[in-house]
Each structure stands twice: as structure tokens, then as C-alpha cells.
Amino acid sequence: MTLTETPSVVLAHLSDVHLPPPASLPSWRHFTNKRALSVASWKRHRVHHHLPALSDAVRDDMHAARPDLILNTGDLTNFGLREEFSNAASWLGTMAAPCLVVPGNHDAMVREPWHDTAAKWADWTEKTAEGAFPYQREEGDLAIIGVNSAIPTPPFMACGRVGAAQRARLAEILDTTRDKCRVVMIHHPPRAGLVPWRKSLLDLKAVAAIIAQHGAALVLHGHSHDATLSTIPGTSIPLIGVPSASLQSSRPWRHSGWNRIAIARQSAGWEIDLTTRQFTQAEGWRCSRHRNWLIRDGQG
Template identity: 55%
Template sequence: MSDSCSDIVHLAHLSDVHLPPPPRIAARDLINKRILSLMLWNARRRHVHLASLGDAVVADIASCKPDVIAVTGDLTNFGLPVEIESGARWLAGLPAPSVIVPGNHDRMTNLPWADGLAQWAPWMAASPGQFPYVRRVGPVCLIGVNSAIASPPFMAYGRVGQRQGERLHAILSRTRGSYRVVLIHHPPRAGLVKPRKSLLDSYKISGILQSAGAEMVLHGHSHDATMTTVPGTDIPLIGVASSSLRSSLPLRQAGWNDFSISPISKGWDVTLIRRQIDAEGRHNVLSEHRWQRHS
């Protein structure tokens, strides 16, 4: 990914797109928890995760002309090869250079990487062993962490693991001086999702971030437009609503995060505009936040 022409970097963040699955799924693919997830999709999720909202989010992002788009997982519903292929076409059609990390739905089963998520290599690491990966856009350093693992039925937890954790610490250490944005699907903080959906090694990842530092952590999974901090630090930990979800709750209605990151003399000036797409497809500003981080 090439550097942006300006020191000011415009970053779009969206997550949990849940692209519509194929109309027919072969019986041989309904293994492990996929059958349960398909039943949930047919009973409820297909009525609230709407492709029209996801399309409106992408159109709104295009109108804002970001330098880069970060997708924090769950592009699919069942992690089927055909869904991952559709996800690759969707990523290729985004209106700016993009990066992605997998979510639990993208890794619903132990499908061999080469048969599935390898199709997303142009937008993330080419293999599990290459996470965390790094993409630079001007002074911003995007660091993609893979927390997606196959889990039992009724569970949606994630794990980063020791090897990735060690690589993350090393990457954060050597990229000091950049505006380091960590991308992860599962939030590294207890209480943002139910325990059965949590990051199992959240405490260890929070410790790495506390030790090596970061300027911001972006996550998905919760379907909530939240703004907290990484435990034990003042590092902003920022979630986003699902980009396709219709909800009566404003913080869960489909939307995306619009960041402007500007270098200043002693660090960084950051503006976050929460943009929302209402049930009628209208674009709204939900909230605006501005802060500075010292280098």
C-alpha cells in the first residue's frame, strides 16, 4: 500500500458486514455449527442484516474519499468458500485501498486456509503465520491481528495466541513514532461482549499494548459504536456498529467510523465522526469526537 500524499490520513473503519449468503448451501457444508448458524440466519438475522444498508455504508464512505478502509472482520456469515470468494469481490470493489482482519464468522470451522481465507491475501496476511501484518499509509501504521478461531456451537470466542502476541509486541516496538492503529475483531476488554464471545487471552493482549504502546485499537464483533480504553492504559479502544444491521438502538444502527489523523508538534490530533445510515438509507452524523495523543 503506498503512502498517502498528505500527512493528514483519512481512515474509514467498518465491520461485521455479513454479506448475504448464497441462496442454497450444500448439505455437506452444513457441518459443526454451520447448521445452527443457518437456522439463526433464516429465523432472525436475515431480517435485520440488510444488504441495502451495507451498500449505503459503502456509498457514504465513497463520498468521503478516505485514504484507506479498515474492515475488522465478519464479512461472511458461515465462512464458506463461496462466501469468502464473494467477500474478495466485495473487497476489490471498495472505493479506496483496504485492509481486513478475519472475524469468528469468517473462521466458523477449521476450513484449510488455502481453501478459504487465502483468497483475502491481497488485503491482509497471506497465511496465519504472517499475522500480525503491517500496512503503512503516510504516518499511520495499520497492524492487523487475527483473533478468529473455530469455536464450538453456541460459542464465538477468539484467541490471539503466544506467537502472535510476541510478534505484536515486536511490531509495536519498532513502529514507535508512527500513529499505530491495531485492528482486531474481538475487543481486548472484558464486558463489551458476552463471555462466550470474548477474547480468551484479552488480559495478555492488554498487557502487550500496555507495555509496547499503541495510539488506537479498532475492533468489531460487538455491533456497538463504543469508545472505551484498553485496560491499564489510555489507548482509545473503539468499536463500530455492524454496517448492515437495522436496529432501534442508535449505537447499533448501521454505520461506520470516519477518522482524520493529523500530525502535530508533540503528537497527533484525531477527529472521529460516527456516521450512521438510518432505516430509510439516509446518511446522518451520530456524534463527533476530537482528542490529541502525545508521541
């Protein structure tokens, strides 16, 4: 998968699948504090809006597009249960192309042993240990960098944090991959205003400053459930959001969907072609946006 040898590399970006929890949930002793509130919310509201049929439709549509790489920016689970991580690993195993994942806030709802939870996704996180993010994967002229912003938070909060150690490693990776097309994956968007404060990235200014200083071609995020397109503050680096893959919503920009991103090497830099596809059971598929731009060498 080398950009200089093919017209383009196609990435499929999805997020916030929120796969159904086990049919028989564990005993209520597992659901104290925040989990109990989340279970109540699931039973009252979310189970009626996050539909397996929609995430299956997104997966099938992605597969039909024959992407070279699938990038998942977190929240495969609802409560961060051990059983949910196993179920999500099975679902990831159905992907028709190599897949990379970063955790989301629902995947870190409460503190649990790493080996019982996200370690089950080792095949899709470059076998990265709990304290060793970001990971990187290089495919020809492409460098994918997976940042972990997921942390346990108090009830009614869904904030994230990258932390100083991970930010330092991110800067190093961005520097050592300057000759490649660098794509950063993170669950929480590193820009204010895309989600409410209680769901924000607590160190977003510091993370955005690292990316602005060391450069990237684009940054992909989840969490907002919105098909947004903005930039890293102070730069022209695209910051791309994606709808939840399983959400049935009355608001068109939040309909379930995924991003198709084609990247091609040009003489002056990297050509990025973005198409967002969204699906409703009533109307089927539609292309909700299409953007194309050039990231010049030295710009990102």
C-alpha cells in the same frame, strides 16, 4: 500518504458486513454441528436484520468521504463457506480506496483449509500466511497492524484468541514502529465487558497488556455491533468499536454505520478526529458521535 505533507489522513473503519450467503446454499452435508445452528439462526432471524441495502449504503457513504484507507475488522461472511470468501473478495474489490481486512469469528466458524478461505483475501491482508499474523502496512507516518483473533469454537460460542506467538510478534511490530502513528485492527475487543463472555477474547488481558506496554495510537475492533468508545485497560489508548455495516436495529447505537477517523501529525503528537455515521432506511444518515483528542508522543 504522509502525515507531514497533508493536513490529515482519513481512515474509514467498518466491520461485520455479513454479506448475503450464496443464493443456493450447498448441500446440508456442509452444515453439521455449529454451521447447522448458524444456518437456522440466519433463516429465522438474521436474514431479516442484516440487509444488503444497508451495507451498500455504508460503502457508498464511505466512498463519498474519499478516505485514504479502508479498514475492515472482520465478519464479512456468515458461515465461513468457501463460496462466501469468494463473494467477499469480489465485494472488497469494489472498494474505492486501498482496503485492509482481519478475519472475524464468522469467517472461522469451522476449521477449513486456509487456501480455500481467508487466503482468497490475500490482496487485503498483505498476503499474510495463516500463521504469520499480525501483518503490518506502513503508509508514510502511519502503521496499520492487523491482528487475527478468529478461531473455530464450539456451538453457541464466538470467542477469539490471539495466542502467544502472535502476541510476541505484535510486541515486536509495536516496538519497531514507535516513530509512527500505530493503529491496531482486531475483531474481538481486548477489554472485558464489551461483549458477553461467550463472545469474548479469551486472552484479552495478555493482549491488552502488550498494547499497554508497547503503545499504540488507537485500537479498532468489530464484533460487538456497537458504536462504543473505551480505552485499553490501564491506559488512555482509545479502543473504538463500530456498528455492523449491515444491521437494521431498533437500538440507535446499533444502527448500521461506519467510523471516519482523521489523523494529523501535530508538534506534540497525533491528533485523532473521530466521527461515527449511522444510517437507517427510515431516517437516512446521522452523525451519532464526534470526538477529538491528542495522542502525545510517548503516550501511545
